[in-house]
Amino acid sequence: MSADLQKQIEQAAEWIAASQHLVAFTGAGISTDSGLPDFRGPDGVWTRRDAGLPPPKWGAPPSQIRPNVAHLCLVELEQLGLLKFLISQNVDNLHLSSGFPLERLAELHGNGKLMRCLGCESRFTFEQVGWDRRVWGEGYRAHRPLKGQPRCPVCKGRIISSVVNFGDPLPAKELERSFMHSAESDVFFAIGSSLVVSPANDMPRIAMEAGSKLILLNRGETPFDEVADLRIDAGIGEVLPPVVERVKALLAAQPRA
Template identity: 40%
Template sequence: MSLGYAEKLSYREDVGTVGMSEIFDPPDVLQQKIEELAILIQKSKHLVAFTGAGISTSCGIPDFRGPKGVWTLQRAGKGVPEASLPFHRAMPSLTHMALVELERAGILKFVISQNVDSLHLRSGIPREKLAELHGNSFRELCPSCGTEYLRDFEVETIGMKETSRRCADTKCGAKLKDTVLDWEDALPPKEMNLAEKHCRTADIVLCLGTSLQITPACNLPLKTIRSGGEIVIVNLQPTPKDKKASLVIHGLVDKVIAGAMHLLNLRIPPYIRIDFVQLSLSHSPKKKTYVKWNLRIASVHGQRAPLPFLKSVEVSFPERPDLKTAFLQKQPFYLKRETLRKRPFKMLLTFNFSDGCGCPCTTIEWPINFQVTKDNLVRDKNEVLPELGDAANMESHSGQHAVLERKVNPRSEVTVYAIVTNIRRYNGPEEANGVLEITPNGNSNLIKRYGEGVNGGQTSQKRPKWT
């Protein structure tokens, strides 16, 4: 199971201090600091989050310098730590989703990330409000026209090298490059300029799960101090910037942020992952009686791109016992058949999901009638995807699906489906356990008490999560 960026980079001696022991503030001190953090967030006019590997450890992605971090274990000769799930199936943490809610509420203005795991984008942070300083293992860039492509699979290279795909713009067609920096690469100017601009404007830079050791990124938060702002650091280990910070909290990032969100009367939204698959049916007549047809199940990112969320596909024909069920085990998933031209049938496609998905499978029913020509169909993603997400949230399980697009030609039909493959809530017992019961003191009259509004209290106005 891939660790992505961490697995691809060799260990270097210039990574700073590794293997640092973790520090935990005593419960009463932690409670007071979380309350102070909530007050700072509430009063802020331009809040910026600066995130590191520590916000993704609860997602199953190891950090770098902790006791079981990548560089710590490599220095000890123990190799790369094992991830708890495939890199491409990692789900955003409670902290990731809390940042989404703070952005939707108009409190969080910008996110600066040193991570390459794509979890900020998956969670719902708008691209224009995110600077990914070290790149993204799931993002490709066209060096010619500047178009970005966010993938559902991990791009195979790092160091801004050419990949195996080209720009989809027919007027361009240039070879794409990965966006993940190697050690000697300079930070991308576009991302860096935006990060610097927002740090200078910020009144609070909230540093979450970062040891603040990798230059030049680690010096960005200092720019807010020079402009009269403040730094808050939430990390389990000491950092070189602790003396510059107005507040340093030694605690689990998820626990700290959960406490602050409750005090602010803000609910953490669920994470709902939607993946996409393309079904292609091509056919040709044979002596006007029979028709040969081919079914291909592929990625929307191209015929040769992987479908990491699919393990296998079962194709059955419930109303046609004469048609044998097919079990497609290897990608690309492909089926070739010959049937009577004038006899319609129903095809059931059972998608068996890979490890890390929220349910084992889902089934799509596809009626086939070669005598009838279907119409083209294009649906608005901004309507379809929120509806799918709402259905998954209400039903408390994944597997829901909907047609997004259908293109029909005389000899073929191509249909794109959106499928809910994961749902995770952050207000359940698994998140509440260990979160401090916080009662604000007399100087915190502007903040609601812990837990108030969680069940029916007023929350910020939502906008569609998927774009």
């Protein structure tokens, strides 16, 4: 590890350890170490599509995709009482399966393992509501409802796949909570996102306008590179574990009240 990267890790850890309202924001880059491709990286889904190439191969079969060390680092920061809210653009379910609490998580683009109610916005697994894809299909919002399909067990409203496809509105409550926590943050840590998808890319700006420090950890350019307080261009799995270890050391060294 270079001396410059060590300094960046130390600075990130100091800000995180001193934070009162840390918010993390994750994109597809956090899941590449689990075997999933990203979208706008050098070999990403959209990068290859725009070059007329076939989609990238997954690094592991779907049944073997598991949370990686970066997901677990965010769980640890939450358990330390530092990470107050996590905003994710991912639909891979890896944050929830890593043990991150649902009440502190906003999945802006939904979750491929969950359905949600259009009425009360409750979320359920496909099994909880008896949704059989072989009978009812994927249940996307744009699909025409089928007679007799399962309904929300809470309010009897229509349930759909929680995945937000192109043209679908983002979940209102998730979006509202994400903007609220962004504005309340004193450290906003964007991880593995190119920060070009609207309206989520407004969140770092809102955080900075409210006085938050912006940390970017991403391979590849973002629109915020020149204004971020700290820009780390390195592997997420290389950076997050030492950041968390340093945070724990700093917390342990603080005088007890």
